[in-house]
Amino acid sequence: xxxxxxxxxxxxxxxxxxxxxxxxxxxxxxxxxxxxxxxxxxxxxxxxxxxxxxxxxxxxxxxxxxxxxxxxxxxxxxxxxxxxxxxxxxxxxxxxxxxxxxxxxxxxxxxxxxxxxxxxxxxxxxxxxxxxxxxxxxxxxxxxxxxxxxxxxxxxxxxxxxxxxxxxxxxxxxxxxxxxxxxxxxxxxxxxxxxxxxxxxxxxxxxxxxxxxxxxxxxxxxxxxxxxxxxxxxxxxxxxxxxxxxxxxxxxxxxxxxxxxxxxxxxxxxxxxxxxxxxxxxxxxxxx
Amino acid sequence: xxxxxxxxxxxxxxxxxxxxxxxxxxxxxxxxxxxxxxxxxxxxxxxxxxxxxxxxxxxxxxxxxxxxxxxxxxxxxxxxxxxxxxxxxxxxxxxxxxxxxxxxxxxxxxxxxxxxxxxxxxxxxxxxxxxxxxxxxxxxxxxxxxxxxxxxxxxxxxxxxxxxxxxxxxxxxxxxxxxxxxxxxxxxxxxxxxxxxxxxxxxxxxxxxxxxxxxxxxxxxxxxxxxxxxxxxxxxx
Numbered sequence: 001x002x003x004x005x006x007x008x009x010x011x012x013x014x015x016x017x018x019x020x021x022x023x024x025x026x027x028x029x030x031x032x033x034x035x036x037x038x039x040x041x042x043x044x045x046x047x048x049x050x051x052x053x054x055x056x057x058x059x060x061x062x063x064x065x066x067x068x069x070x071x072x073x074x075x076x077x078x079x080x081x082x083x084x085x086x087x088x089x090x091x092x093x094x095x096x097x098x099x100x101x102x103x104x105x106x107x108x109x110x111x112x113x114x115x116x117x118x119x120x121x122x123x124x125x126x127x128x129x130x131x132x133x134x135x136x137x138x139x140x141x142x143x144x145x146x147x148x149x150x151x152x153x154x155x156x157x158x159x160x161x162x163x164x165x166x167x168x169x170x171x172x173x174x175x176x177x178x179x180x181x182x183x184x185x186x187x188x189x190x191x192x193x194x195x196x197x198x199x200x201x202x203x204x205x206x207x208x209x210x211x212x213x214x215x216x217x218x219x220x221x222x223x224x225x226x227x228x229x230x231x232x233x234x235x236x237x238x239x240x241x242x243x244x245x246x247x248x249x250x251x252x253x254x255x256x257x258x259x260x261x262x263x264x265x266x267x268x269x270x271x272x273x274x275x276x277x278x279x280x281x282x283x284x285x286x287x288x
Numbered sequence: 289x290x291x292x293x294x295x296x297x298x299x300x301x302x303x304x305x306x307x308x309x310x311x312x313x314x315x316x317x318x319x320x321x322x323x324x325x326x327x328x329x330x331x332x333x334x335x336x337x338x339x340x341x342x343x344x345x346x347x348x349x350x351x352x353x354x355x356x357x358x359x360x361x362x363x364x365x366x367x368x369x370x371x372x373x374x375x376x377x378x379x380x381x382x383x384x385x386x387x388x389x390x391x392x393x394x395x396x397x398x399x400x401x402x403x404x405x406x407x408x409x410x411x412x413x414x415x416x417x418x419x420x421x422x423x424x425x426x427x428x429x430x431x432x433x434x435x436x437x438x439x440x441x442x443x444x445x446x447x448x449x450x451x452x453x454x455x456x457x458x459x460x461x462x463x464x465x466x467x468x469x470x471x472x473x474x475x476x477x478x479x480x481x482x483x484x485x486x487x488x489x490x491x492x493x494x495x496x497x498x499x500x501x502x503x504x505x506x507x508x509x510x511x512x513x514x515x516x517x518x519x520x521x522x523x524x525x
Contacts, residue, residue, distance in 0.1 A: 166390060166391055166393075169383055169387045169390060169391035170391055172380070172382055172383055172387075173380040173382075173383055173388075173391055175382065176380050176381065176382050176383075177378060177380065179342055179362070180374065180378040180380070182342075182361065182362040182363045182366065183340060183342065183362055183363075183366050183371075183372040183374070183378075184363075184366060184371075184391070184392045184394075184438070184439075184442060185363050185366035185367040185392075185394055185442055186363055186366075186391075186392075187361075187363045188363065189361075
């Protein structure tokens, strides 16, 4: 591998890992704080991608699609939490799995009814459609760099909210002891709703950003869901920081695995997970 | 008479099939201090949790400042000026000392902000030394101070302390009692559960004794203090 292709793979790994982080951060927060296993989380990624397709077709611009899609995703998340997930907190994991698996089927069916089963593409916005030449034959698309930058900005913002704001303190406190948080006069259910809606919006945003490079297709959420669970488990349930590190590890392992050992690339990620779990059964970063 | 803060009528609370509280009537007025006494397993903590809505009573009513809060969520009861220091402390170990205090900061029911971060620091100088430490790094006594300080940050009208000195070294326990007396002087009503009968009865004006989920005594704490037979009968091991 020459330097230019090494650089390209590194940038791809980074971009893929960061995108996965957007999905996994919401999953780990919802899992860690509310104790909910949400199998439908990948569907939010799928919904985001389809939102990007539908809204970009309607408005003619991915930016307009993002401006409309993000508030829609937040509202959808809050509604879903209020209508369904808020009833799941005290239930056991089997019931959570049943409901959220059912949701996957419902979301896919609705997607099929509303948009159909065809594969779609979303155009890269014109101002980001250029490529940066890296060698005589190799170049790197600007749009992928933009995705990475957006993800980094969001990761920093998320870190700031969780580590430096009162809301973040309440979220972390709720991760440890929800009754005590309530006894301090804090409406923990509202905190849960905010966290859930935020998680949905981040996953949908990941789908919207990915739509122009991955195309938009049925069941696109399922692969992302599985990888996201791998990330949550490797990073430590409930740890956003852990999710970031784990997502980057997975991004690199998966991308370079496909290049260096293509025959085994499908399983490299799981081998990494197995090794991490043998070394640290609770994930790299423990809860909290 | 001063304003009624918290009142309960005919509380019956169950844990599954076991009947824990058998029709308890309870009230506490502004500025009052109540020692809630009784042997282990008599329902003291259950009474506190029923008052706060952490455990739902099957029958009976809970009133806060005259309004019905029987079905209200815990946070709304807390927002009406009731702060809780639970048994086993309940600090957030994954937050720093500063964050434990900051996350709870709130004006009181009447908008009072007498308990600020600075005042809590002045009351608990030891916490100031550990302000950036994680909650998990604190000793038992420091954790207790942090929980009390955190409760004060909500500017409460009523402070409920469940076994605040349990498991603490005698000198640290003395320090806690000194602080509780100081808090009493500021006019905050207190409800205290503690094994140290002489300390609670000297701090509180009223005492209430529970036996098997029923109130067997409700009166002056002096009566309890000066009556060894009463203590022997209801509280002796």
